[in-house]
Amino acid sequence: MTTRTVGIDDLGVYTPSHRLDLEELARSRGVDPAKITIGLGVQQMSVAPPWEDAVTLGANAARRVLGGETLQRDEIGMLLVATETAVDHAKPVGIFVHELLGLPASCRTLELKHACYGGTAGLMLAAEWVRSGAARGRKALVVATDIARYDLHSSAEFTQGAGAVALVIGEAPRLLALDPVSGVYAKNVYDFWRPLDRREALVDGKFSVDCYLEALDGALDDWVALARPTAPPAAACGALLYHTPFPKMAYKAHARLMAHEWRRTGRGADGLTDATEQTYAALVDPWLGAARRIGNTYTASLFFCLAWLAETAGDRLPGSTVGLFSYGSGCCAEYFTGRFAPDSAAVAARIGLGNMLATRRPLSVEEYEWYAHPATTVQPAAGEAPAIRFLGIEDHKRRYARLEMHS
Numbered sequence: 001m002t003t004r005t006v007g008i009d010d011l012g013v014y015t016p017s018h019r020l021d022l023e024e025l026a027r028s029r030g031v032d033p034a035k036i037t038i039g040l041g042v043q044q045m046s047v048a049p050p051w052e053d054a055v056t057l058g059a060n061a062a063r064r065v066l067g068g069e070t071l072q073r074d075e076i077g078m079l080l081v082a083t084e085t086a087v088d089h090a091k092p093v094g095i096f097v098h099e100l101l102g103l104p105a106s107c108r109t110l111e112l113k114h115a116c117y118g119g120t121a122g123l124m125l126a127a128e129w130v131r132s133g134a135a136r137g138r139k140a141l142v143v144a145t146d147i148a149r150y151d152l153h154s155s156a157e158f159t160q161g162a163g164a165v166a167l168v169i170g171e172a173p174r175l176l177a178l179d180p181v182s183g184v185y186a187k188n189v190y191d192f193w194r195p196l197d198r199r200e201a202l203v204d205g206k207f208s209v210d211c212y213l214e215a216l217d218g219a220l221d222d223w224v225a226l227a228r229p230t231a232p233p234a235a236a237c238g239a240l241l242y243h244t245p246f247p248k249m250a251y252k253a254h255a256r257l258m259a260h261e262w263r264r265t266g267r268g269a270d271g272l273t274d275a276t277e278q279t280y281a282a283l284v285d286p287w288l289g290a291a292r293r294i295g296n297t298y299t300a301s302l303f304f305c306l307a308w309l310a311e312t313a314g315d316r317l318p319g320s321t322v323g324l325f326s327y328g329s330g331c332c333a334e335y336f337t338g339r340f341a342p343d344s345a346a347v348a349a350r351i352g353l354g355n356m357l358a359t360r361r362p363l364s365v366e367e368y369e370w371y372a373h374p375a376t377t378v379q380p381a382a383g384e385a386p387a388i389r390f391l392g393i394e395d396h397k398r399r400y401a402r403l404e405m406h407s
């Protein structure tokens with residue numbers, strides 16, 4: 001077993017510059033807004049305009065960690081792009097991102113898929129590549145990028161969103177060192193899927209919640225058996241982050257994690273409810289700020305929680321421990337832990353997520369509905385164009401444009 005310390009060296013985020021107020025959507029659908037803001041716990045969602053797709057979201061997130069003093073392009077030896085919003089059945093999102101970022105030819109590049117778990121899959125594979133020594137001092141770039149789309153007027157419509165998170169994985173990470181042992185659970189279930197001929201996902205919503213919670217139990221069982229923890233997650237960690245398709249799901253997950261701990265240690269129900277409420281308020285709820293305002297971002301969802309934690313906790317980060325739970329329908333799940341590095345507050349200070357959220361333009365419900373089924377030729381108005389954008393399809397080939405980037 002190697003003694004290399006491996007983890008997340010840097011983190012870049014991106015979400016489209018348009019948002020929809022979900023109380024407004026609820027009113028227009030004849031739904032009580034409290035069901036959405038309290039029942040699901042979400043307030044807004046980011047909406048991808050026609051000139052954004054999984055490629056541009058991912059590339060716009062990744063460009064925020066490139067070209068600075070800390071990372072040169074030729075240091076990257078592997079690019080893993082996780083998405084369930086693929087743009088082609090054969091050609092990977094990653095190879096478009098590779099070109100748009102100007103990455104070196106000597107860079108293993110591929111796309112990963114396992115619903116919302118794909119980002120964590122990429123993180124783990126990249127960490128193991130670095131830990132094994134195969135990286136030879138180079139770094140991996142893992143990009144989780146998605147547009148969560150369900151049918152208009154469906155109950156799942158309120159759990160959409162769009163965004164991407166890019167993670168730089170390397171030795172002696174400046175943000176978060178990953179513990180090498182994690183707990184994994186996989187099982188074939190039909191809770192959420194997107195057949196090859198569909199743009200919008202299909203979901204058995206209530207069943208997907210049950211599958212998520214069953215997978216959490218399974219991943220925790222595996223983690224306990226392998227890591228043999230001396231303290232339960234809620235005592236050992238300063239923060240607990242869960243895959244968050246909607247914020248209430250993180251509450252349900254946390255209640256399940258606490259019940260798992262009570263069962264494992266042979267306690268009855270005494271004190272469980274109070275302990276759940278107290279630990280939820282201290283360890284989970286403060287880090288859901290991005291999820292409440294962006295909505296579901298599938299592969300990137302867990303990492304937006306990490307970004308919000310990093311940005312919000314700031315100087316309190318160094319030395320603190322975080323537990324993370326990732327779930328992807330279908331299904332595969334993983335529970336893992338990490339410790340924030342001495343330099344983490346400085347890295348976190350450059351993320352800029354709060355500012356990105358605050359400067360989005362609100363859409364009307366009519367504009368949102370139009371964006372959901374756009375003509376591909378639509379281009380942004382002056383001032384609305386992101387650094388990297390989708391131009392359209394010519395001769396079955398996707399075309400992209402990028403503004404000049406530094407170095």
Ligand code: COA
Pocket residue numbers: 032034035036038039040155156157158159203204205206208209212245246248249329
């Ligand atoms: N005021 C406050 N809360 C209200 C309410 C009101 N007027 N009306 C309903 N609620 C609550 C419900 O009690 C429920 O809370 P609970 O789950 O704690 O019991 C919550 O709002 C949702 O209500 P529900 O009737 O279950 O919603 P729904 O049938 O619209 O389905 C999802 C919700 C999440 C299943 C649906 O949005 C979906 O399928 N989303 C996509 C799949 C997904 O995200 N899965 C997650 C696991 S990957």
